[in-house]
Amino acid sequence: MFGYADAVTADDSRSPGPTPTELIGAAEHRHASWLELFFDLVFVGFVGQLALRLRGDPSGGDFAVFVLLFFPGWWLWINVLLTTNLFGRRATGTTWLVMITIMFAVGVMAAAVSADFPERAWAFAAANALARLVMLPVWLFAAKKKSLDWWRPVLYNGLTALLWLASIAFPSPGIYIVWVVAMLIELVLSHSVGRQGTWLRRAIDIEHMSERIGLFVVIVFGESILTLIVAASEHWNLASAATTLLGFTVVALLAWSFFTYGAALAERSWGELGARGDIAALRDTATYLPFFAVTGVVSMAAGLGTAVSEPAVPLSTGAAVALCGGIALFYATNGAVSLRYGQRARRVLVWMVPGVLGPLVLAAISGLVTALALVAVLAGFLAVLILTVIFRQEPSLRAADDRADAEDREDGG
Numbered sequence: 317m318f319g320y321a322d323a324v325t326a327d328d329s330r331s332p333g334p335t336p337t338e339l340i341g342a343a344e345h346r347h348a349s350w351l352e353l354f355f356d357l358v359f360v361g362f363v364g365q366l367a368l369r370l371r372g373d374p375s376g377g378d379f380a381v382f383v384l385l386f387f388p389g390w391w392l393w394i395n396v397l398l399t400t401n402l403f404g405r406r407a408t409g410t411t412w413l414v415m416i417t418i419m420f421a422v423g424v425m426a427a428a429v430s431a432d433f434p435e436r437a438w439a440f441a442a443a444n445a446l447a448r449l450v451m452l453p454v455w456l457f458a459a460k461k462k463s464l465d466w467w468r469p470v471l472y473n474g475l476t477a478l479l480w481l482a483s484i485a486f487p488s489p490g491i492y493i494v495w496v497v498a499m500l501i502e503l504v505l506s507h508s509v510g511r512q513g514t515w516l517r518r519a520i521d522i523e524h525m526s527e528r529i530g531l532f533v534v535i536v537f538g539e540s541i542l543t544l545i546v547a548a549s550e551h552w553n554l555a556s557a558a559t560t561l562l563g564f565t566v567v568a569l570l571a572w573s574f575f576t577y578g579a580a581l582a583e584r585s586w587g588e589l590g591a592r593g594d595i596a597a598l599r600d601t602a603t604y605l606p607f608f609a610v611t612g613v614v615s616m617a618a619g620l621g622t623a624v625s626e627p628a629v630p631l632s633t634g635a636a637v638a639l640c641g642g643i644a645l646f647y648a649t650n651g652a653v654s655l656r657y658g659q660r661a662r663r664v665l666v667w668m669v670p671g672v673l674g675p676l677v678l679a680a681i682s683g684l685v686t687a688l689a690l691v692a693v694l695a696g697f698l699a700v701l702i703l704t705v706i707f708r709q710e711p712s713l714r715a716a717d718d719r720a721d722a723e724d725r726e727d728g729g
Contacts (some may be wrong), residue, residue, distance in 0.1 A: 323512050324388075332431060332555075332663040339706065346353070346405060346521065346524055347524070347527060348443065348524065348527050348528055348531060349400075349407050350407075351407045351411065351412060351415055351508075352528065353531070354415075354416075354419075355396070355415050355419055356419070356531060356532065356535060358394060358419045358422045358423050359389070359422060359532070359535055360535055360538070360539065361423065361426045362422055362423075362425060362426040362429075362704070363390050363536060363539050363614060364426075364539055364542065365426045365427075365429050365430065366382060366385060366386050366389075366429055366614065367539060367543060367614050367617055368430075368618075369381065369382050369385075369431075369618075370382055370545060370615055370618035371430070371618050371621055371622055371635075372622060372634070372635065373632035373633065373634040373635055374618070374634040374635070374638055375634060375639075376629060378634070379615075379637075379638075381433075382609065382611075382615075384492060384495070384496075385429050385433075385436075385440070386607075386611060386614070387499065388425075388440075388495065388499060388618045389422065389425060390498065390607050391502065391607075392418070392422070392423055392444065392447055392529050393514055393532065395447075395448075395451060395502075395602050396415070396418060396451075397525065397528050397529070398520075399451055399454055399455070400477075400528075401520060401528070402458070402519055402520065402524055403454060410630055412446060413641070414450050414451065414454060416444075417447075417450045418447045418450055418451075419706075420446075421443040421444070421446045421447040421450075421509075422443070422447070424439050424440070424442070425439075425440050425443045425444070427439070428440040428443070432562050434488060437488070437491055437492075438484045438491075441480045441481065441483045441484050441491065441495065442481065442484065443462075444477075444480045444495075445477040445480035445481045446476070446477075448473040448474075448476055448480070449473065449474075449479040449614075451469075451473050451541075452469055452470075452473040452474050452477070455468075455469035455473060456469050456470070456474070464683065466515050468505060471501065472501070472502055472505050474507075474709060475501065476498040476499075476501055476502055477617060478502075479494055479495075479497060479498040480494075480495070480498055482494060483495055483498075486543075486627060492672070500501060506599065506603070507599070516595060520590065522586045522587045522590055523581065523583060523640045524593050525586070525602060526579065526582055526583040526586060529582075529602065529606060530575070530579055533574065533575075533609075533610070533613075536610050536613045536614060536617075537567060537570070537571045537613060538683070539617060540567045540614075540617035541564065542565060542618065543618065543621040544560050544563050544564055544567070544617075544620055544624060545560075545617065545618045545622065546621070547560070547620075547621040547622075547624035547625050548560040548624055550625070551622070551624060551625050551627075555627040555628050555688055556624050556625070556627050556690060557628040557725070558627070559618060559623050559624045559688045559691050560624050560693045561598065561685060562688070562691045562694075563620040563623065563624060563691055564611075564691050565695040566616070566620065566643075567616075567617075567620070568696065569695070569698045569702055570613070570643070570646065570698065571615075572702075573702045573705070574650075577705075581654075581657070582601070582653075583636040584609050584692065585601070585603070585657040585658070586598055586602060589657070590641055595672075597656050597657070597658075598725070600656055601653050601657060603651050605649055605652055605656070606649075606653075608648075608673070609644055609645070609646050609649040609653075610642075610647035611628055611642075611645065612642040612643065612644070612645030612649060613642065614642070615638045615639075615641060615642030615645065616638070616642030616643050616646070617635070617642075618635075618638045618639075618642075619631070619635050619637075619638035619639025619640070619642060620691065621693050622635040622638070622639075622687070623639065623687035623688070623690065625633070626687055627686065627687045627688040628686055628687070628688065629686060629687065630682060630683045630685060630686060630687065630690075631682050631683075631687045631690060635684075635687075635689070636682035636683075637679055637692075639675075639679075639690070639694070640675035640676060640678050640679035640690075640694070641675070641676070641679060641680065643671075643675040643694070643698075644671070644672045644674075644675040644676050644679075646671075647667070647668055647671030647672050647675075648668065648671075648672045650671075651664050651665070651668030651671070651672070654668075666707045667701060667703075667704075670701055671701060674697050674701070675694065675697075678693060678694060678697070679689060693725075
């Protein structure tokens with residue numbers, strides 16, 4: 317999601333320079349509020365419920381339904397992130413009312429995405445409509461106050477809310493087609509910001525956005541750990557325990573590399589993109605592409621849960637695709653993000669290619685080994701890959717530290 321090519325490289329040896337907030341030049345930095353952290357809790361339930369759909373032996377249809385249900389939730393979270401980033405500096409009573417109402421809507425969405433989803437699709441649609449209607453007055457008020465295009469929130473929140481409501485009247489598959497149309501309208505409008513681009517470049521708080529997205533990734537990785545714990549508690553034996561430990565190693569390695577190298581690179585890159593007015597790249601790397609990385613982690617978690625449940629036999633095809641394909645998707649997305657930042661291709665491909673191809677090869681041969689052995693090989697593969705990247709990066713990191721120390725001494729002197 318954030319990309320983690322070399323955060324400091326030989327061809328990027330300049331000093332860290334100004335902070336992202338200073339680069340953007342307008343937004344006053346703030347941390348995520350307690351209300352925002354409270355709001356994110358409901359997404360723990362939403363992500364957890366969706367992950368259950370990929371447990372066992374998911375089919376191609378199961379993966380498609382997962383994406384159909386997950387993307388509206390992800391995009392709703394992005395919409396709330398941008399709304400609070402731009403307008404939610406103070407948690408007023410109105411802010412609480414809006415956020416609590418959307419929390420209720422997401423809770424309904426989470427309850428609807430069960431095995432009986434076709435019978436509950438109407439609730440999922442109604443919840444999405446409610447969330448958008450609640451945000452509509454906020455954006456209309458902002459459009460009037462800041463002289464922005466009033467018709468954009470009318471279409472983005474008002475029209476799409478009506479479409480979500482109208483979809484309830486359609487039988488399957490018509491209801492899902494209407495959902496896709498509603499989402500496409502939002503994506504098209506977000507893709508062409510028009511004259512609002514200048515205002516967004518000045519108003520958006522890059523550091524707050526980076527922190528919020530990082531916290532969402534924490535939720536997703538945390539859900540992976542919870543999946544392992546639940547599966548281990550249901551299958552209390554030595555083989556499952558060993559698979560749980562190895563699965564935890566897989567999650568920890570991905571999370572460690574991601575937060576150690578990806579977060580700092582993302583915040584700096586987003587600041588630079590905003591400074592030069594590249595709203596398109598900022599949008600792509602902070603809203604569109606992260607969905608695929610998060611999807612990869614959730615899919616991986618489902619595959620690990622299945623492996624813990626059945627460690628002594630080969631994983632089913634669907635479970636192997638969920639596990640190994642999820643990791644491959646995670647690396648592919650991080651590579652795409654790094655390239656979109658402007659990182660040199662040769663520095664990205666050196667870890668992106670093995671990060672994608674390695675898990676896919678393991679998925680292809682997964683039927684020849686037990687689930688326990690597959691997870692063990694994955695853990696070893698990731699350890700070697702990550703250590704190799706760190707080894708390549710170490711000289712540049714030491715050089716950057718030396719430069720920073722020298723600058724600190726000059727400032728002190």
